[in-house]
Amino acid sequence: MPNLATLLYPDAISRVPLTVRFVETDLMGIVHHANYLIYFEQARVEYFLRRGAVFEEWAQRGIHFPVVESHVRYRKPAFFNQQLMIDCWLHEVSRASARFDYAIYADQQQLTEGYTVIACVNSQRKLQRVPDDILALMKASESYISQ
Amino acid sequence: MPNLATLLYPDAISRVPLTVRFVETDLMGIVHHANYLIYFEQARVEYFLRRGAVFEEWAQRGIHFPVVESHVRYRKPAFFNQQLMIDCWLHEVSRASARFDYAIYADQQQLTEGYTVIACVNSQRKLQRVPDDILALMKASESYISQ
Amino acid sequence: MPNLATLLYPDAISRVPLTVRFVETDLMGIVHHANYLIYFEQARVEYFLRRGAVFEEWAQRGIHFPVVESHVRYRKPAFFNQQLMIDCWLHEVSRASARFDYAIYADQQQLTEGYTVIACVNSQRKLQRVPDDILALMKASESYISQ
Amino acid sequence: MPNLATLLYPDAISRVPLTVRFVETDLMGIVHHANYLIYFEQARVEYFLRRGAVFEEWAQRGIHFPVVESHVRYRKPAFFNQQLMIDCWLHEVSRASARFDYAIYADQQQLTEGYTVIACVNSQRKLQRVPDDILALMKASESYISQ
Numbered sequence: 001m002p003n004l005a006t007l008l009y010p011d012a013i014s015r016v017p018l019t020v021r022f023v024e025t026d027l028m029g030i031v032h033h034a035n036y037l038i039y040f041e042q043a044r045v046e047y048f049l050r051r052g053a054v055f056e057e058w059a060q061r062g063i064h065f066p067v068v069e070s071h072v073r074y075r076k077p078a079f080f081n082q083q084l085m086i087d088c089w090l091h092e093v094s095r096a097s098a099r100f101d102y103a104i105y106a107d108q109q110q111l112t113e114g115y116t117v118i119a120c121v122n123s124q125r126k127l128q129r130v131p132d133d134i135l136a137l138m139k140a141s142e143s144y145i146s147q
Numbered sequence: 148m149p150n151l152a153t154l155l156y157p158d159a160i161s162r163v164p165l166t167v168r169f170v171e172t173d174l175m176g177i178v179h180h181a182n183y184l185i186y187f188e189q190a191r192v193e194y195f196l197r198r199g200a201v202f203e204e205w206a207q208r209g210i211h212f213p214v215v216e217s218h219v220r221y222r223k224p225a226f227f228n229q230q231l232m233i234d235c236w237l238h239e240v241s242r243a244s245a246r247f248d249y250a251i252y253a254d255q256q257q258l259t260e261g262y263t264v265i266a267c268v269n270s271q272r273k274l275q276r277v278p279d280d281i282l283a284l285m286k287a288s289e290s291y292i293s294q
Numbered sequence: 295m296p297n298l299a300t301l302l303y304p305d306a307i308s309r310v311p312l313t314v315r316f317v318e319t320d321l322m323g324i325v326h327h328a329n330y331l332i333y334f335e336q337a338r339v340e341y342f343l344r345r346g347a348v349f350e351e352w353a354q355r356g357i358h359f360p361v362v363e364s365h366v367r368y369r370k371p372a373f374f375n376q377q378l379m380i381d382c383w384l385h386e387v388s389r390a391s392a393r394f395d396y397a398i399y400a401d402q403q404q405l406t407e408g409y410t411v412i413a414c415v416n417s418q419r420k421l422q423r424v425p426d427d428i429l430a431l432m433k434a435s436e437s438y439i440s441q
Numbered sequence: 442m443p444n445l446a447t448l449l450y451p452d453a454i455s456r457v458p459l460t461v462r463f464v465e466t467d468l469m470g471i472v473h474h475a476n477y478l479i480y481f482e483q484a485r486v487e488y489f490l491r492r493g494a495v496f497e498e499w500a501q502r503g504i505h506f507p508v509v510e511s512h513v514r515y516r517k518p519a520f521f522n523q524q525l526m527i528d529c530w531l532h533e534v535s536r537a538s539a540r541f542d543y544a545i546y547a548d549q550q551q552l553t554e555g556y557t558v559i560a561c562v563n564s565q566r567k568l569q570r571v572p573d574d575i576l577a578l579m580k581a582s583e584s585y586i587s588q
Binding site: 038041067070071073077125 | 474475479482507508509511512515516518
């Protein structure tokens with residue numbers, strides 16, 4: 001878990017479990033590096049869902065959050081069938097984008113860290129301000145449920 | 148679970164849990180059909196591991212099991228974050244190949260069924276007889292641990 | 295190419311090229327078996343597009359074609375960077391479903407064959423009749439362009 | 442193409458074509474962001490192969506190059522069936538690692554850019570010096586063929 005004292009939004013964090021699939025590993029049983037962006041996404045989606053997000057409703061309002069930047073640092077390999085824990089937290093949020101940070105652990109060791117920046121765009125993919133209700137949801141703890 | 152009375156090897160079955168990843172679904176939240184072969188593989192690998200298989204040792208002995216045939220019947224969709232149970236059992240085994248059958252369930256309902264045939268080949272990909280120790284492992288219950 | 299004399303709809307065929315990606319292979323450079331369903335899909339989508347299909351328009355009309363059955367027979371392996379040719383043809387079409395067959399070739403050799411059955415469903419996933427315009431498109435040659 | 446005048450190794454560049462697969466896109470036809478790491482890998486592998494690399498031989502010598510860091514900036518979306526060009530070049534190389542940079546283009550426009558850092562490790566995943574012959578290969582132009 002990151003040092004909460006250093007976080008801008010110390011409540012805005014979720015921990016998500018995930019088990020490595022066989023197909024995600026190579027013949028030496030090591031997870032292929034592209035899968036970590038998929039693990040990050042899995043954690044981020046879960047982060048939103050635990051706070052009450054309904055993506056279909058956002059899409060109907062013309063609100064989309066494509067990833068515009070990603071960064072991963074791979075420290076130790078993850079293996080087939082390994083149980084991973086992913087911490088996902090809001091690092092910062094600006095007018096039209098937000099950065100989420102991630103740390104992946106297994107057996108008390110940190111394996112990987114990284115971040116993704118998502119932008120708020122409309123259905124024509126033009127940047128727009130993050131709506132207030134979604135901003136509140138992003139900054140909230142897991143006990144928050146959006147209306 | 149299949150009707151055990153109809154199985155040739157009623158002990159040769161394992162049940163494997165698996166949670167659907169976001170990336171495995173489309174925008175309507177439905178699992179893409181190619182992923183079921185990956186779920187089947189995940190269950191089959193787990194089937195072997197629970198009986199003590201060490202794939203690296205098999206590879207060193209020049210024993211490989213590529214999939215030579217697959218069949219899937221998709222009855223109901225699976226959704227993001229859904230908890231699935233996969234039953235995997237030995238349907239039949241011949242001199243140089245084996246067929247495993249699968250049924251996938253969620254919320255007491257069967258979603259999908261299918262099978263894959265794996266062939267036993269050497270490192271030059273020539274068919275060879277399934278070795279006796281691996282044959283015993285394939286037919287065994289989960290309480291069996293190969294030496 | 296299949297024997298056209300044996301086909302119910304001998305014009306209803308397309309040939310689609312495709313190059314194997316590194317990620318689709320294992321450490322021995324052999325394509326993972328689940329990818330063939332993805333290659334079949336790539337060929338089938340291209341089959342529809344070459345006849346003028348506009349999937350967004352179908353979706354707006356509440357017409358969807360999920361895969362309800364798939365079968366693959368893997369004869370020879372495909373390798374990294376290999377140039378494949380996929381033949382995709384309409385095998386048969388009924389009131390509410392259609393079966394497409396596939397054969398994959400490399401270097402004049404057939405590697406793989408299989409089929410997928412797609413069902414015609416509405417937005418509530420209930421079976422419906424294949425609309426006449428789409429039926430005509432499915433049965434047509436590549437020179438056909440739907441309106 | 443990057444400004445060659447700014448490159449440390451202006452010959453050490455390759456351009457690799459690639460066509461977007463249906464499965465790599467979402468329902469709006471836009472490539473999922475994790476696939477760009479796969480496109481980068483495809484280009485980097487091709488970069489090595491064009492200079493005569495034989496990965497199996499490297500593996501036998503106990504030389505492996507896992508990705509230890511990745512970064513992607515997504516500027517414009519890529520679409521189904523779009524023909525992409527990926528430029529891949531050596532940005533810098535140190536004792537035990539190398540950074541490759543990438544730019545992806547379609548229709549004369551740059552869509553994406555990024556880099557991956559690969560480390561040179563032995564079969565126990567311990568860092569080791571990049572061997573001289575592989576260093577020469579990495580810095581070379583496409584006309585170079587390693588022995």
